[in-house]
Amino acid sequence: MKAFTTKTFAVAFASLFLFSCERNADQDLVEPMQAxxxxxxxxxxxxxxxxxxxxxxxxxxxxxxxxxxxxxxxxxxxxxxxxxxxxxxxxxxxxxxxxxxxxxxxxxxxxxxxxxxxxxxxxxxxxxxxxxxxxxxxxxxxxxxxxxxxxxxxxxxxxxxxxxxxxxxxxxxxxxxxxxxxxxxxxxxxxxxxxxxxxxxxxxxxxxxxxxxxxxxxxxxxxxxxEGQGRYDDARYQDVRTLWLEYTGQQPANVTVKSMQEGNSGNVVFEAKGMKPGTVFKIAASEANSLGESLEIGTQRGEKQLIPVKADPAASLKKAYGNFRVVEARCSNYPLKLEE
Incomplete structure (x- = not known):
């Protein structure tokens, strides 16, 4: 009789435990998502x-x-x-x-x-x-x-x-x-x-x-x-793959951006005519094309600026290059910390 009572108690406890787990699982499925x-x-x-x-x-x-x-x-x-x-x-x-x-x-x-x-x-x-x-x-x-x-x-x-x-x-x-x-x-x-x-x-x-x-x-x-929140990458351990720039000049300009590699004249990766001051634009690498070693940004007024985009942990990107402000640059999922 004692053995039967102990066994019955064990089965009842296990059943209660399983029921509790199932009940908790059901509750987990329908509870709204928490932070x-x-x-x-x-x-x-x-x-x-x-x-x-x-x-x-x-x-x-x-x-x-x-x-x-x-x-x-x-x-x-x-x-x-x-x-x-x-x-x-x-x-x-x-x-x-x-x-x-x-x-x-x-x-x-x-x-x-x-x-x-x-x-x-x-x-x-x-x-x-x-x-x-x-x-x-x-x-x-x-x-x-x-x-x-x-x-x-x-x-x-x-x-x-x-x-x-x-x-x-x-x-x-x-x-x-x-x-x-x-x-x-x-x-x-x-x-x-x-x-x-x-x-x-x-x-x-x-x-x-x-x-x-x-x-x-x-x-x-x-x-x-x-603005100002989030985690940043402190160094360019990889090539820059995405770059957002803002034109900060005083007058509209024709803007050309070339991908520069050592030994060639550069391939045009972005071009816009009559760009207004305050215009924000994106330059991104693709699976087929990288942004090269640097980007050359020029206007019809003869201005030329070089932005280094090749991986270089010892050098950071600046926040501004002439009349172009770097809004955001990314090598990975996180934006790069920019130099004043």
Whole structure:
């Protein structure tokens, strides 16, 4: 009898333990993603400095005109699109609860697994629901000067919302890059990767094609680095593969950039006519072509500057070469520390 009791107790304890493990596993599957689990988020970039996925604190739904989270601060404005295709006056944006079925912007499982809580969108006339007739949201990063944009995550870009897009602008209003948001389907998640676009002062997200009378969706996550934040590489142990430059001259110029190798006259890797002061541009190596030993930047006025891009741990890049400011240079995933 004693042996039977001991065995029964052991089986009961094991069953309880297994049940507890299964219960915990189930809970782990449905719990929203915590900050300590960032590396498990789909599409998470480990070089991210500022992860925005709850869009601040407070009860949902609520209106929002300033968002602050994880060291990032931005001013937010929304505009609905009128029946004539033109945009109505700016209003506050709306934050909706990703886990409330009434929100109807994301499916339950994606909201759970992708750690979503608040969804930033254009509100309808009531200001408490998502607008379905087209609109746009403007994110103004001027409180932190500018950011390097890495990834934006969207929800509910369906086939009828095709033509939805996100555009990134510099401080001078220059369009740095524009990408269409994939129309993955109603309540589905869409990722847009930017490959480290620096100097972003403003992002404009448009739901639905311009002039269209339909268009809905929401911003679910931002991955970026506010100006001055993040880890830097202190030395060029590898060749520079990506370089962002800003033209700081006083007058428009014709700009030519050549990839220089010892013993040749150089291959043209970038060319622009009438470049305006404040223009930011990118030069990148490809699988087939490196940037050589140095880059020669010239203008029609006879100016020539050499930027060394070959691996050299003993020498750093400067922040400025004549009328060209180095905005960002990368050999790896992290930007190089620049010399004053």
């Amino acid at each position: 300590s689990q960032q590396q498990d988020l789909r599409g998470y970039d480990p070089t991210t400095c500022n992860l925005v996925q709850s869009f601040g604190e407070g009860e949902l739904p609520r209106k929002a005109n300033v968002i602050e989270e994880d060291g990032a601060v931005m001013i937010v404005k929304a505009q609905r699109r009128g029946h004539n295709g033109k945009y109505l006056p700016e209003t506050e944006a709306v934050l909706l609860d990703a886990h409330d079925p009434a929100t109807d912007l994301v499916n339950f499982m994606d909201a759970r697994f992708d750690g979503m809580s608040g969804l930033l969108t254009v509100g309808d006339e009531s200001g408490l629901k998502a607008n379905r007739e087209g609109g746009r949201i403007t994110l103004d990063f001027s409180p932190v000067s500018s950011v390097t944009m890495k990834t934006m995550v969207f929800t509910d870009i369906a086939e009828e919302d095709k033509g939805s897009k996100v555009a990134l602008y510099s401080r001078t209003g220059q369009l740095l890059v524009q990408k269409e948001i994939p129309a993955n389907g109603k309540n589905e998640v869409s990722f847009v990767w930017f490959d480290n676009v620096p100097e972003v002062a403003k992002a404009v997200v448009t739901f639905g094609a311009e002039r269209s009378k339909t268009g809905s969706g929401a911003i679910a996550r931002l991955q970026m680095c506010a």
